[in-house]
Amino acid sequence: MSVQVPLVGWPLEQVRALADERGLRVWPVGGVVRDALLGRPLHDWDFAVEGDAMGLARAVADALGGAFYPLDPERGTGRVVLRRQGRGMELDFAALRGPDLEADLRGRDFTLNAMAAGPDGQLIDPLGGLADLQDRLVRATGETAFDDDPLRMLRAVRLVAELDLRLEVKTAVWMIQRASTLPRASPERLRDEFARILAAPAVADHLHLLDELGLLAQVIPEVQPLKEQAQSSPHRFDVWWHTLLVVEAVEGVTTVLMGGHPRTAYVDGPEGVWDDLTERLGRFGPAVTDHLEVRLRGGRTRRVLLLLAALCHDLGKPITCTEDERGHLHFYGHERAGARMAAERMQALRFSRAEVERVRTVVRAHLRPGHLSRVRGPVTRRAVYRFFRAAGSAGVEVMLLSIADHLATWGPNLQADRWARRLAVGETLLGHYFERQKEAVSPAPLITGRDLMAELGVEGGPEVGRLLEAVREAQAAGEVRTRGEALALARRLLE
Helix, strand or coil: CCCECCCCCCCHHHHHHHHHHCCCEEEEECHHHHHHHHCCCCCCEEEEEECCHHHHHHHHHHHHCCEEEEEEHHHCEEEEEEEECCEEEEEEEEECCCCCHHHHHHCCCEHHHCCEECCCCEEECCCCHHHHHHCCEECECCCCHHHHCCCHHHHHHHHHHHHCCEECHHHHHHHHHHHHHHHHCCHHHHHHHHHHHHHCCCHHHHHHHHHHCCCHHHHCHHHHHHHHCCCCCCCCCCHHHHHHHHHHHHHHHHHHHCCCCCCCCCCCCCCCHHHHHHHHHHHHHHHHHHHHCCECCCCCEHHHHHHHHHHHCCCCHHHHCEECCCCCEECCCHHHHHHHHHHHHHHHCCCCHHHHHHHHHHHHHCCHHHHHHCCCCCCCHHHHHHHHHHHHHHHHHHHHHHHHHHHHHHHHHCCHHHHHHHHHHHHHHHHHHHHCHHHHHCCCCCCCHHHHHHHHCCCCCHHHHHHHHHHHHHHHCCCCCCHHHHHHHHHHHHC
């Protein structure tokens, strides 16, 4: 009994018509067939072409008003980029790699990607991809699949994460045996697959899987020393397991604020912590959601970068560890060391400058909300201003990471008063950022450098900048409200 693949309409009909005009045979293959069988939305398309794939791609681009890009001219691979209903769509065309379609499919990465749709929509499945899809398995097409392209090992975990699948045992063994070859893939390709794993649900589970397969150490080698680094109370685990808890807690915090229900396999806080979070910070949910979905230059969202910062937030602990006379371990300056290490690794993976700086800032500042929570009394407007002066808009992510870090550290031993204080600091910081930003976070300047030079006779130079910053801080604190008061304060400071 043949299986029909539900692929119809635009752009398939146009592609097939253009192929017929040129006497070419063309088949939708790979992910688009898999996603159609799963009933998932279809975005990007892959086509296998018997004949001139590059020529067909150019014709499709011309006919549909898209842009054509040669991806691999030697292998006859081209890409068409289209805009449809405000969204981008990519159509990749590749010449058959082998004497026929079946040989092409057998040379692909996984059985669930080694399927094609025939001219009448019938499924072409020589390796049993549909059965593996029904069994929720990611199975390599053969042992050499990872030798041909080591990046496929990361892709396997990404498919497990995105499609909620399981890794077939023999495939996992082949990956473990070849994990050390992963760096043969370019840094850009490693970055893109790893970022997609961070964007998928249950991030901590899949980081753990990457670690068990020996792959995580190939992407971020700095995580390996975390496994050997003990910590003193109130920590309950080594730095690696603590890190997994923090990553999961970050996902839980953001899920709750986005109106969802957290899935926690590791985080073990007392009952009611998520209700507490909703009660104190729930009103910021829509604003936090919008904030985290912003994409930075480079393409990743702030949410993905927050999870990466959570993974990297304690990288500096092994190299800053000291022990006092009572046997307690300390990690003074680990946030600065970790920020430097995270930035260097991201640069090696070719993240954009904006993305590197975002993660660097979050890691470097992740202890600040804890310091604020230990101060008696309410957080002052001056403290709020200084916090966001140091962290900028990334202060939102810093606060979310701080809450997750606190929850992961204390777990079932969470103390109600400490937890309430951490949430209160979060409410103050997020409240000022989202509701009182122009007043206390980034107030419009009352005076300029020219005012200082004209009114007070200050010569240009660093002194002008110092005076302006002091005035702006006083303005954020509510101590200065008018231009006259600003000039008066500057005069006093100058004297």
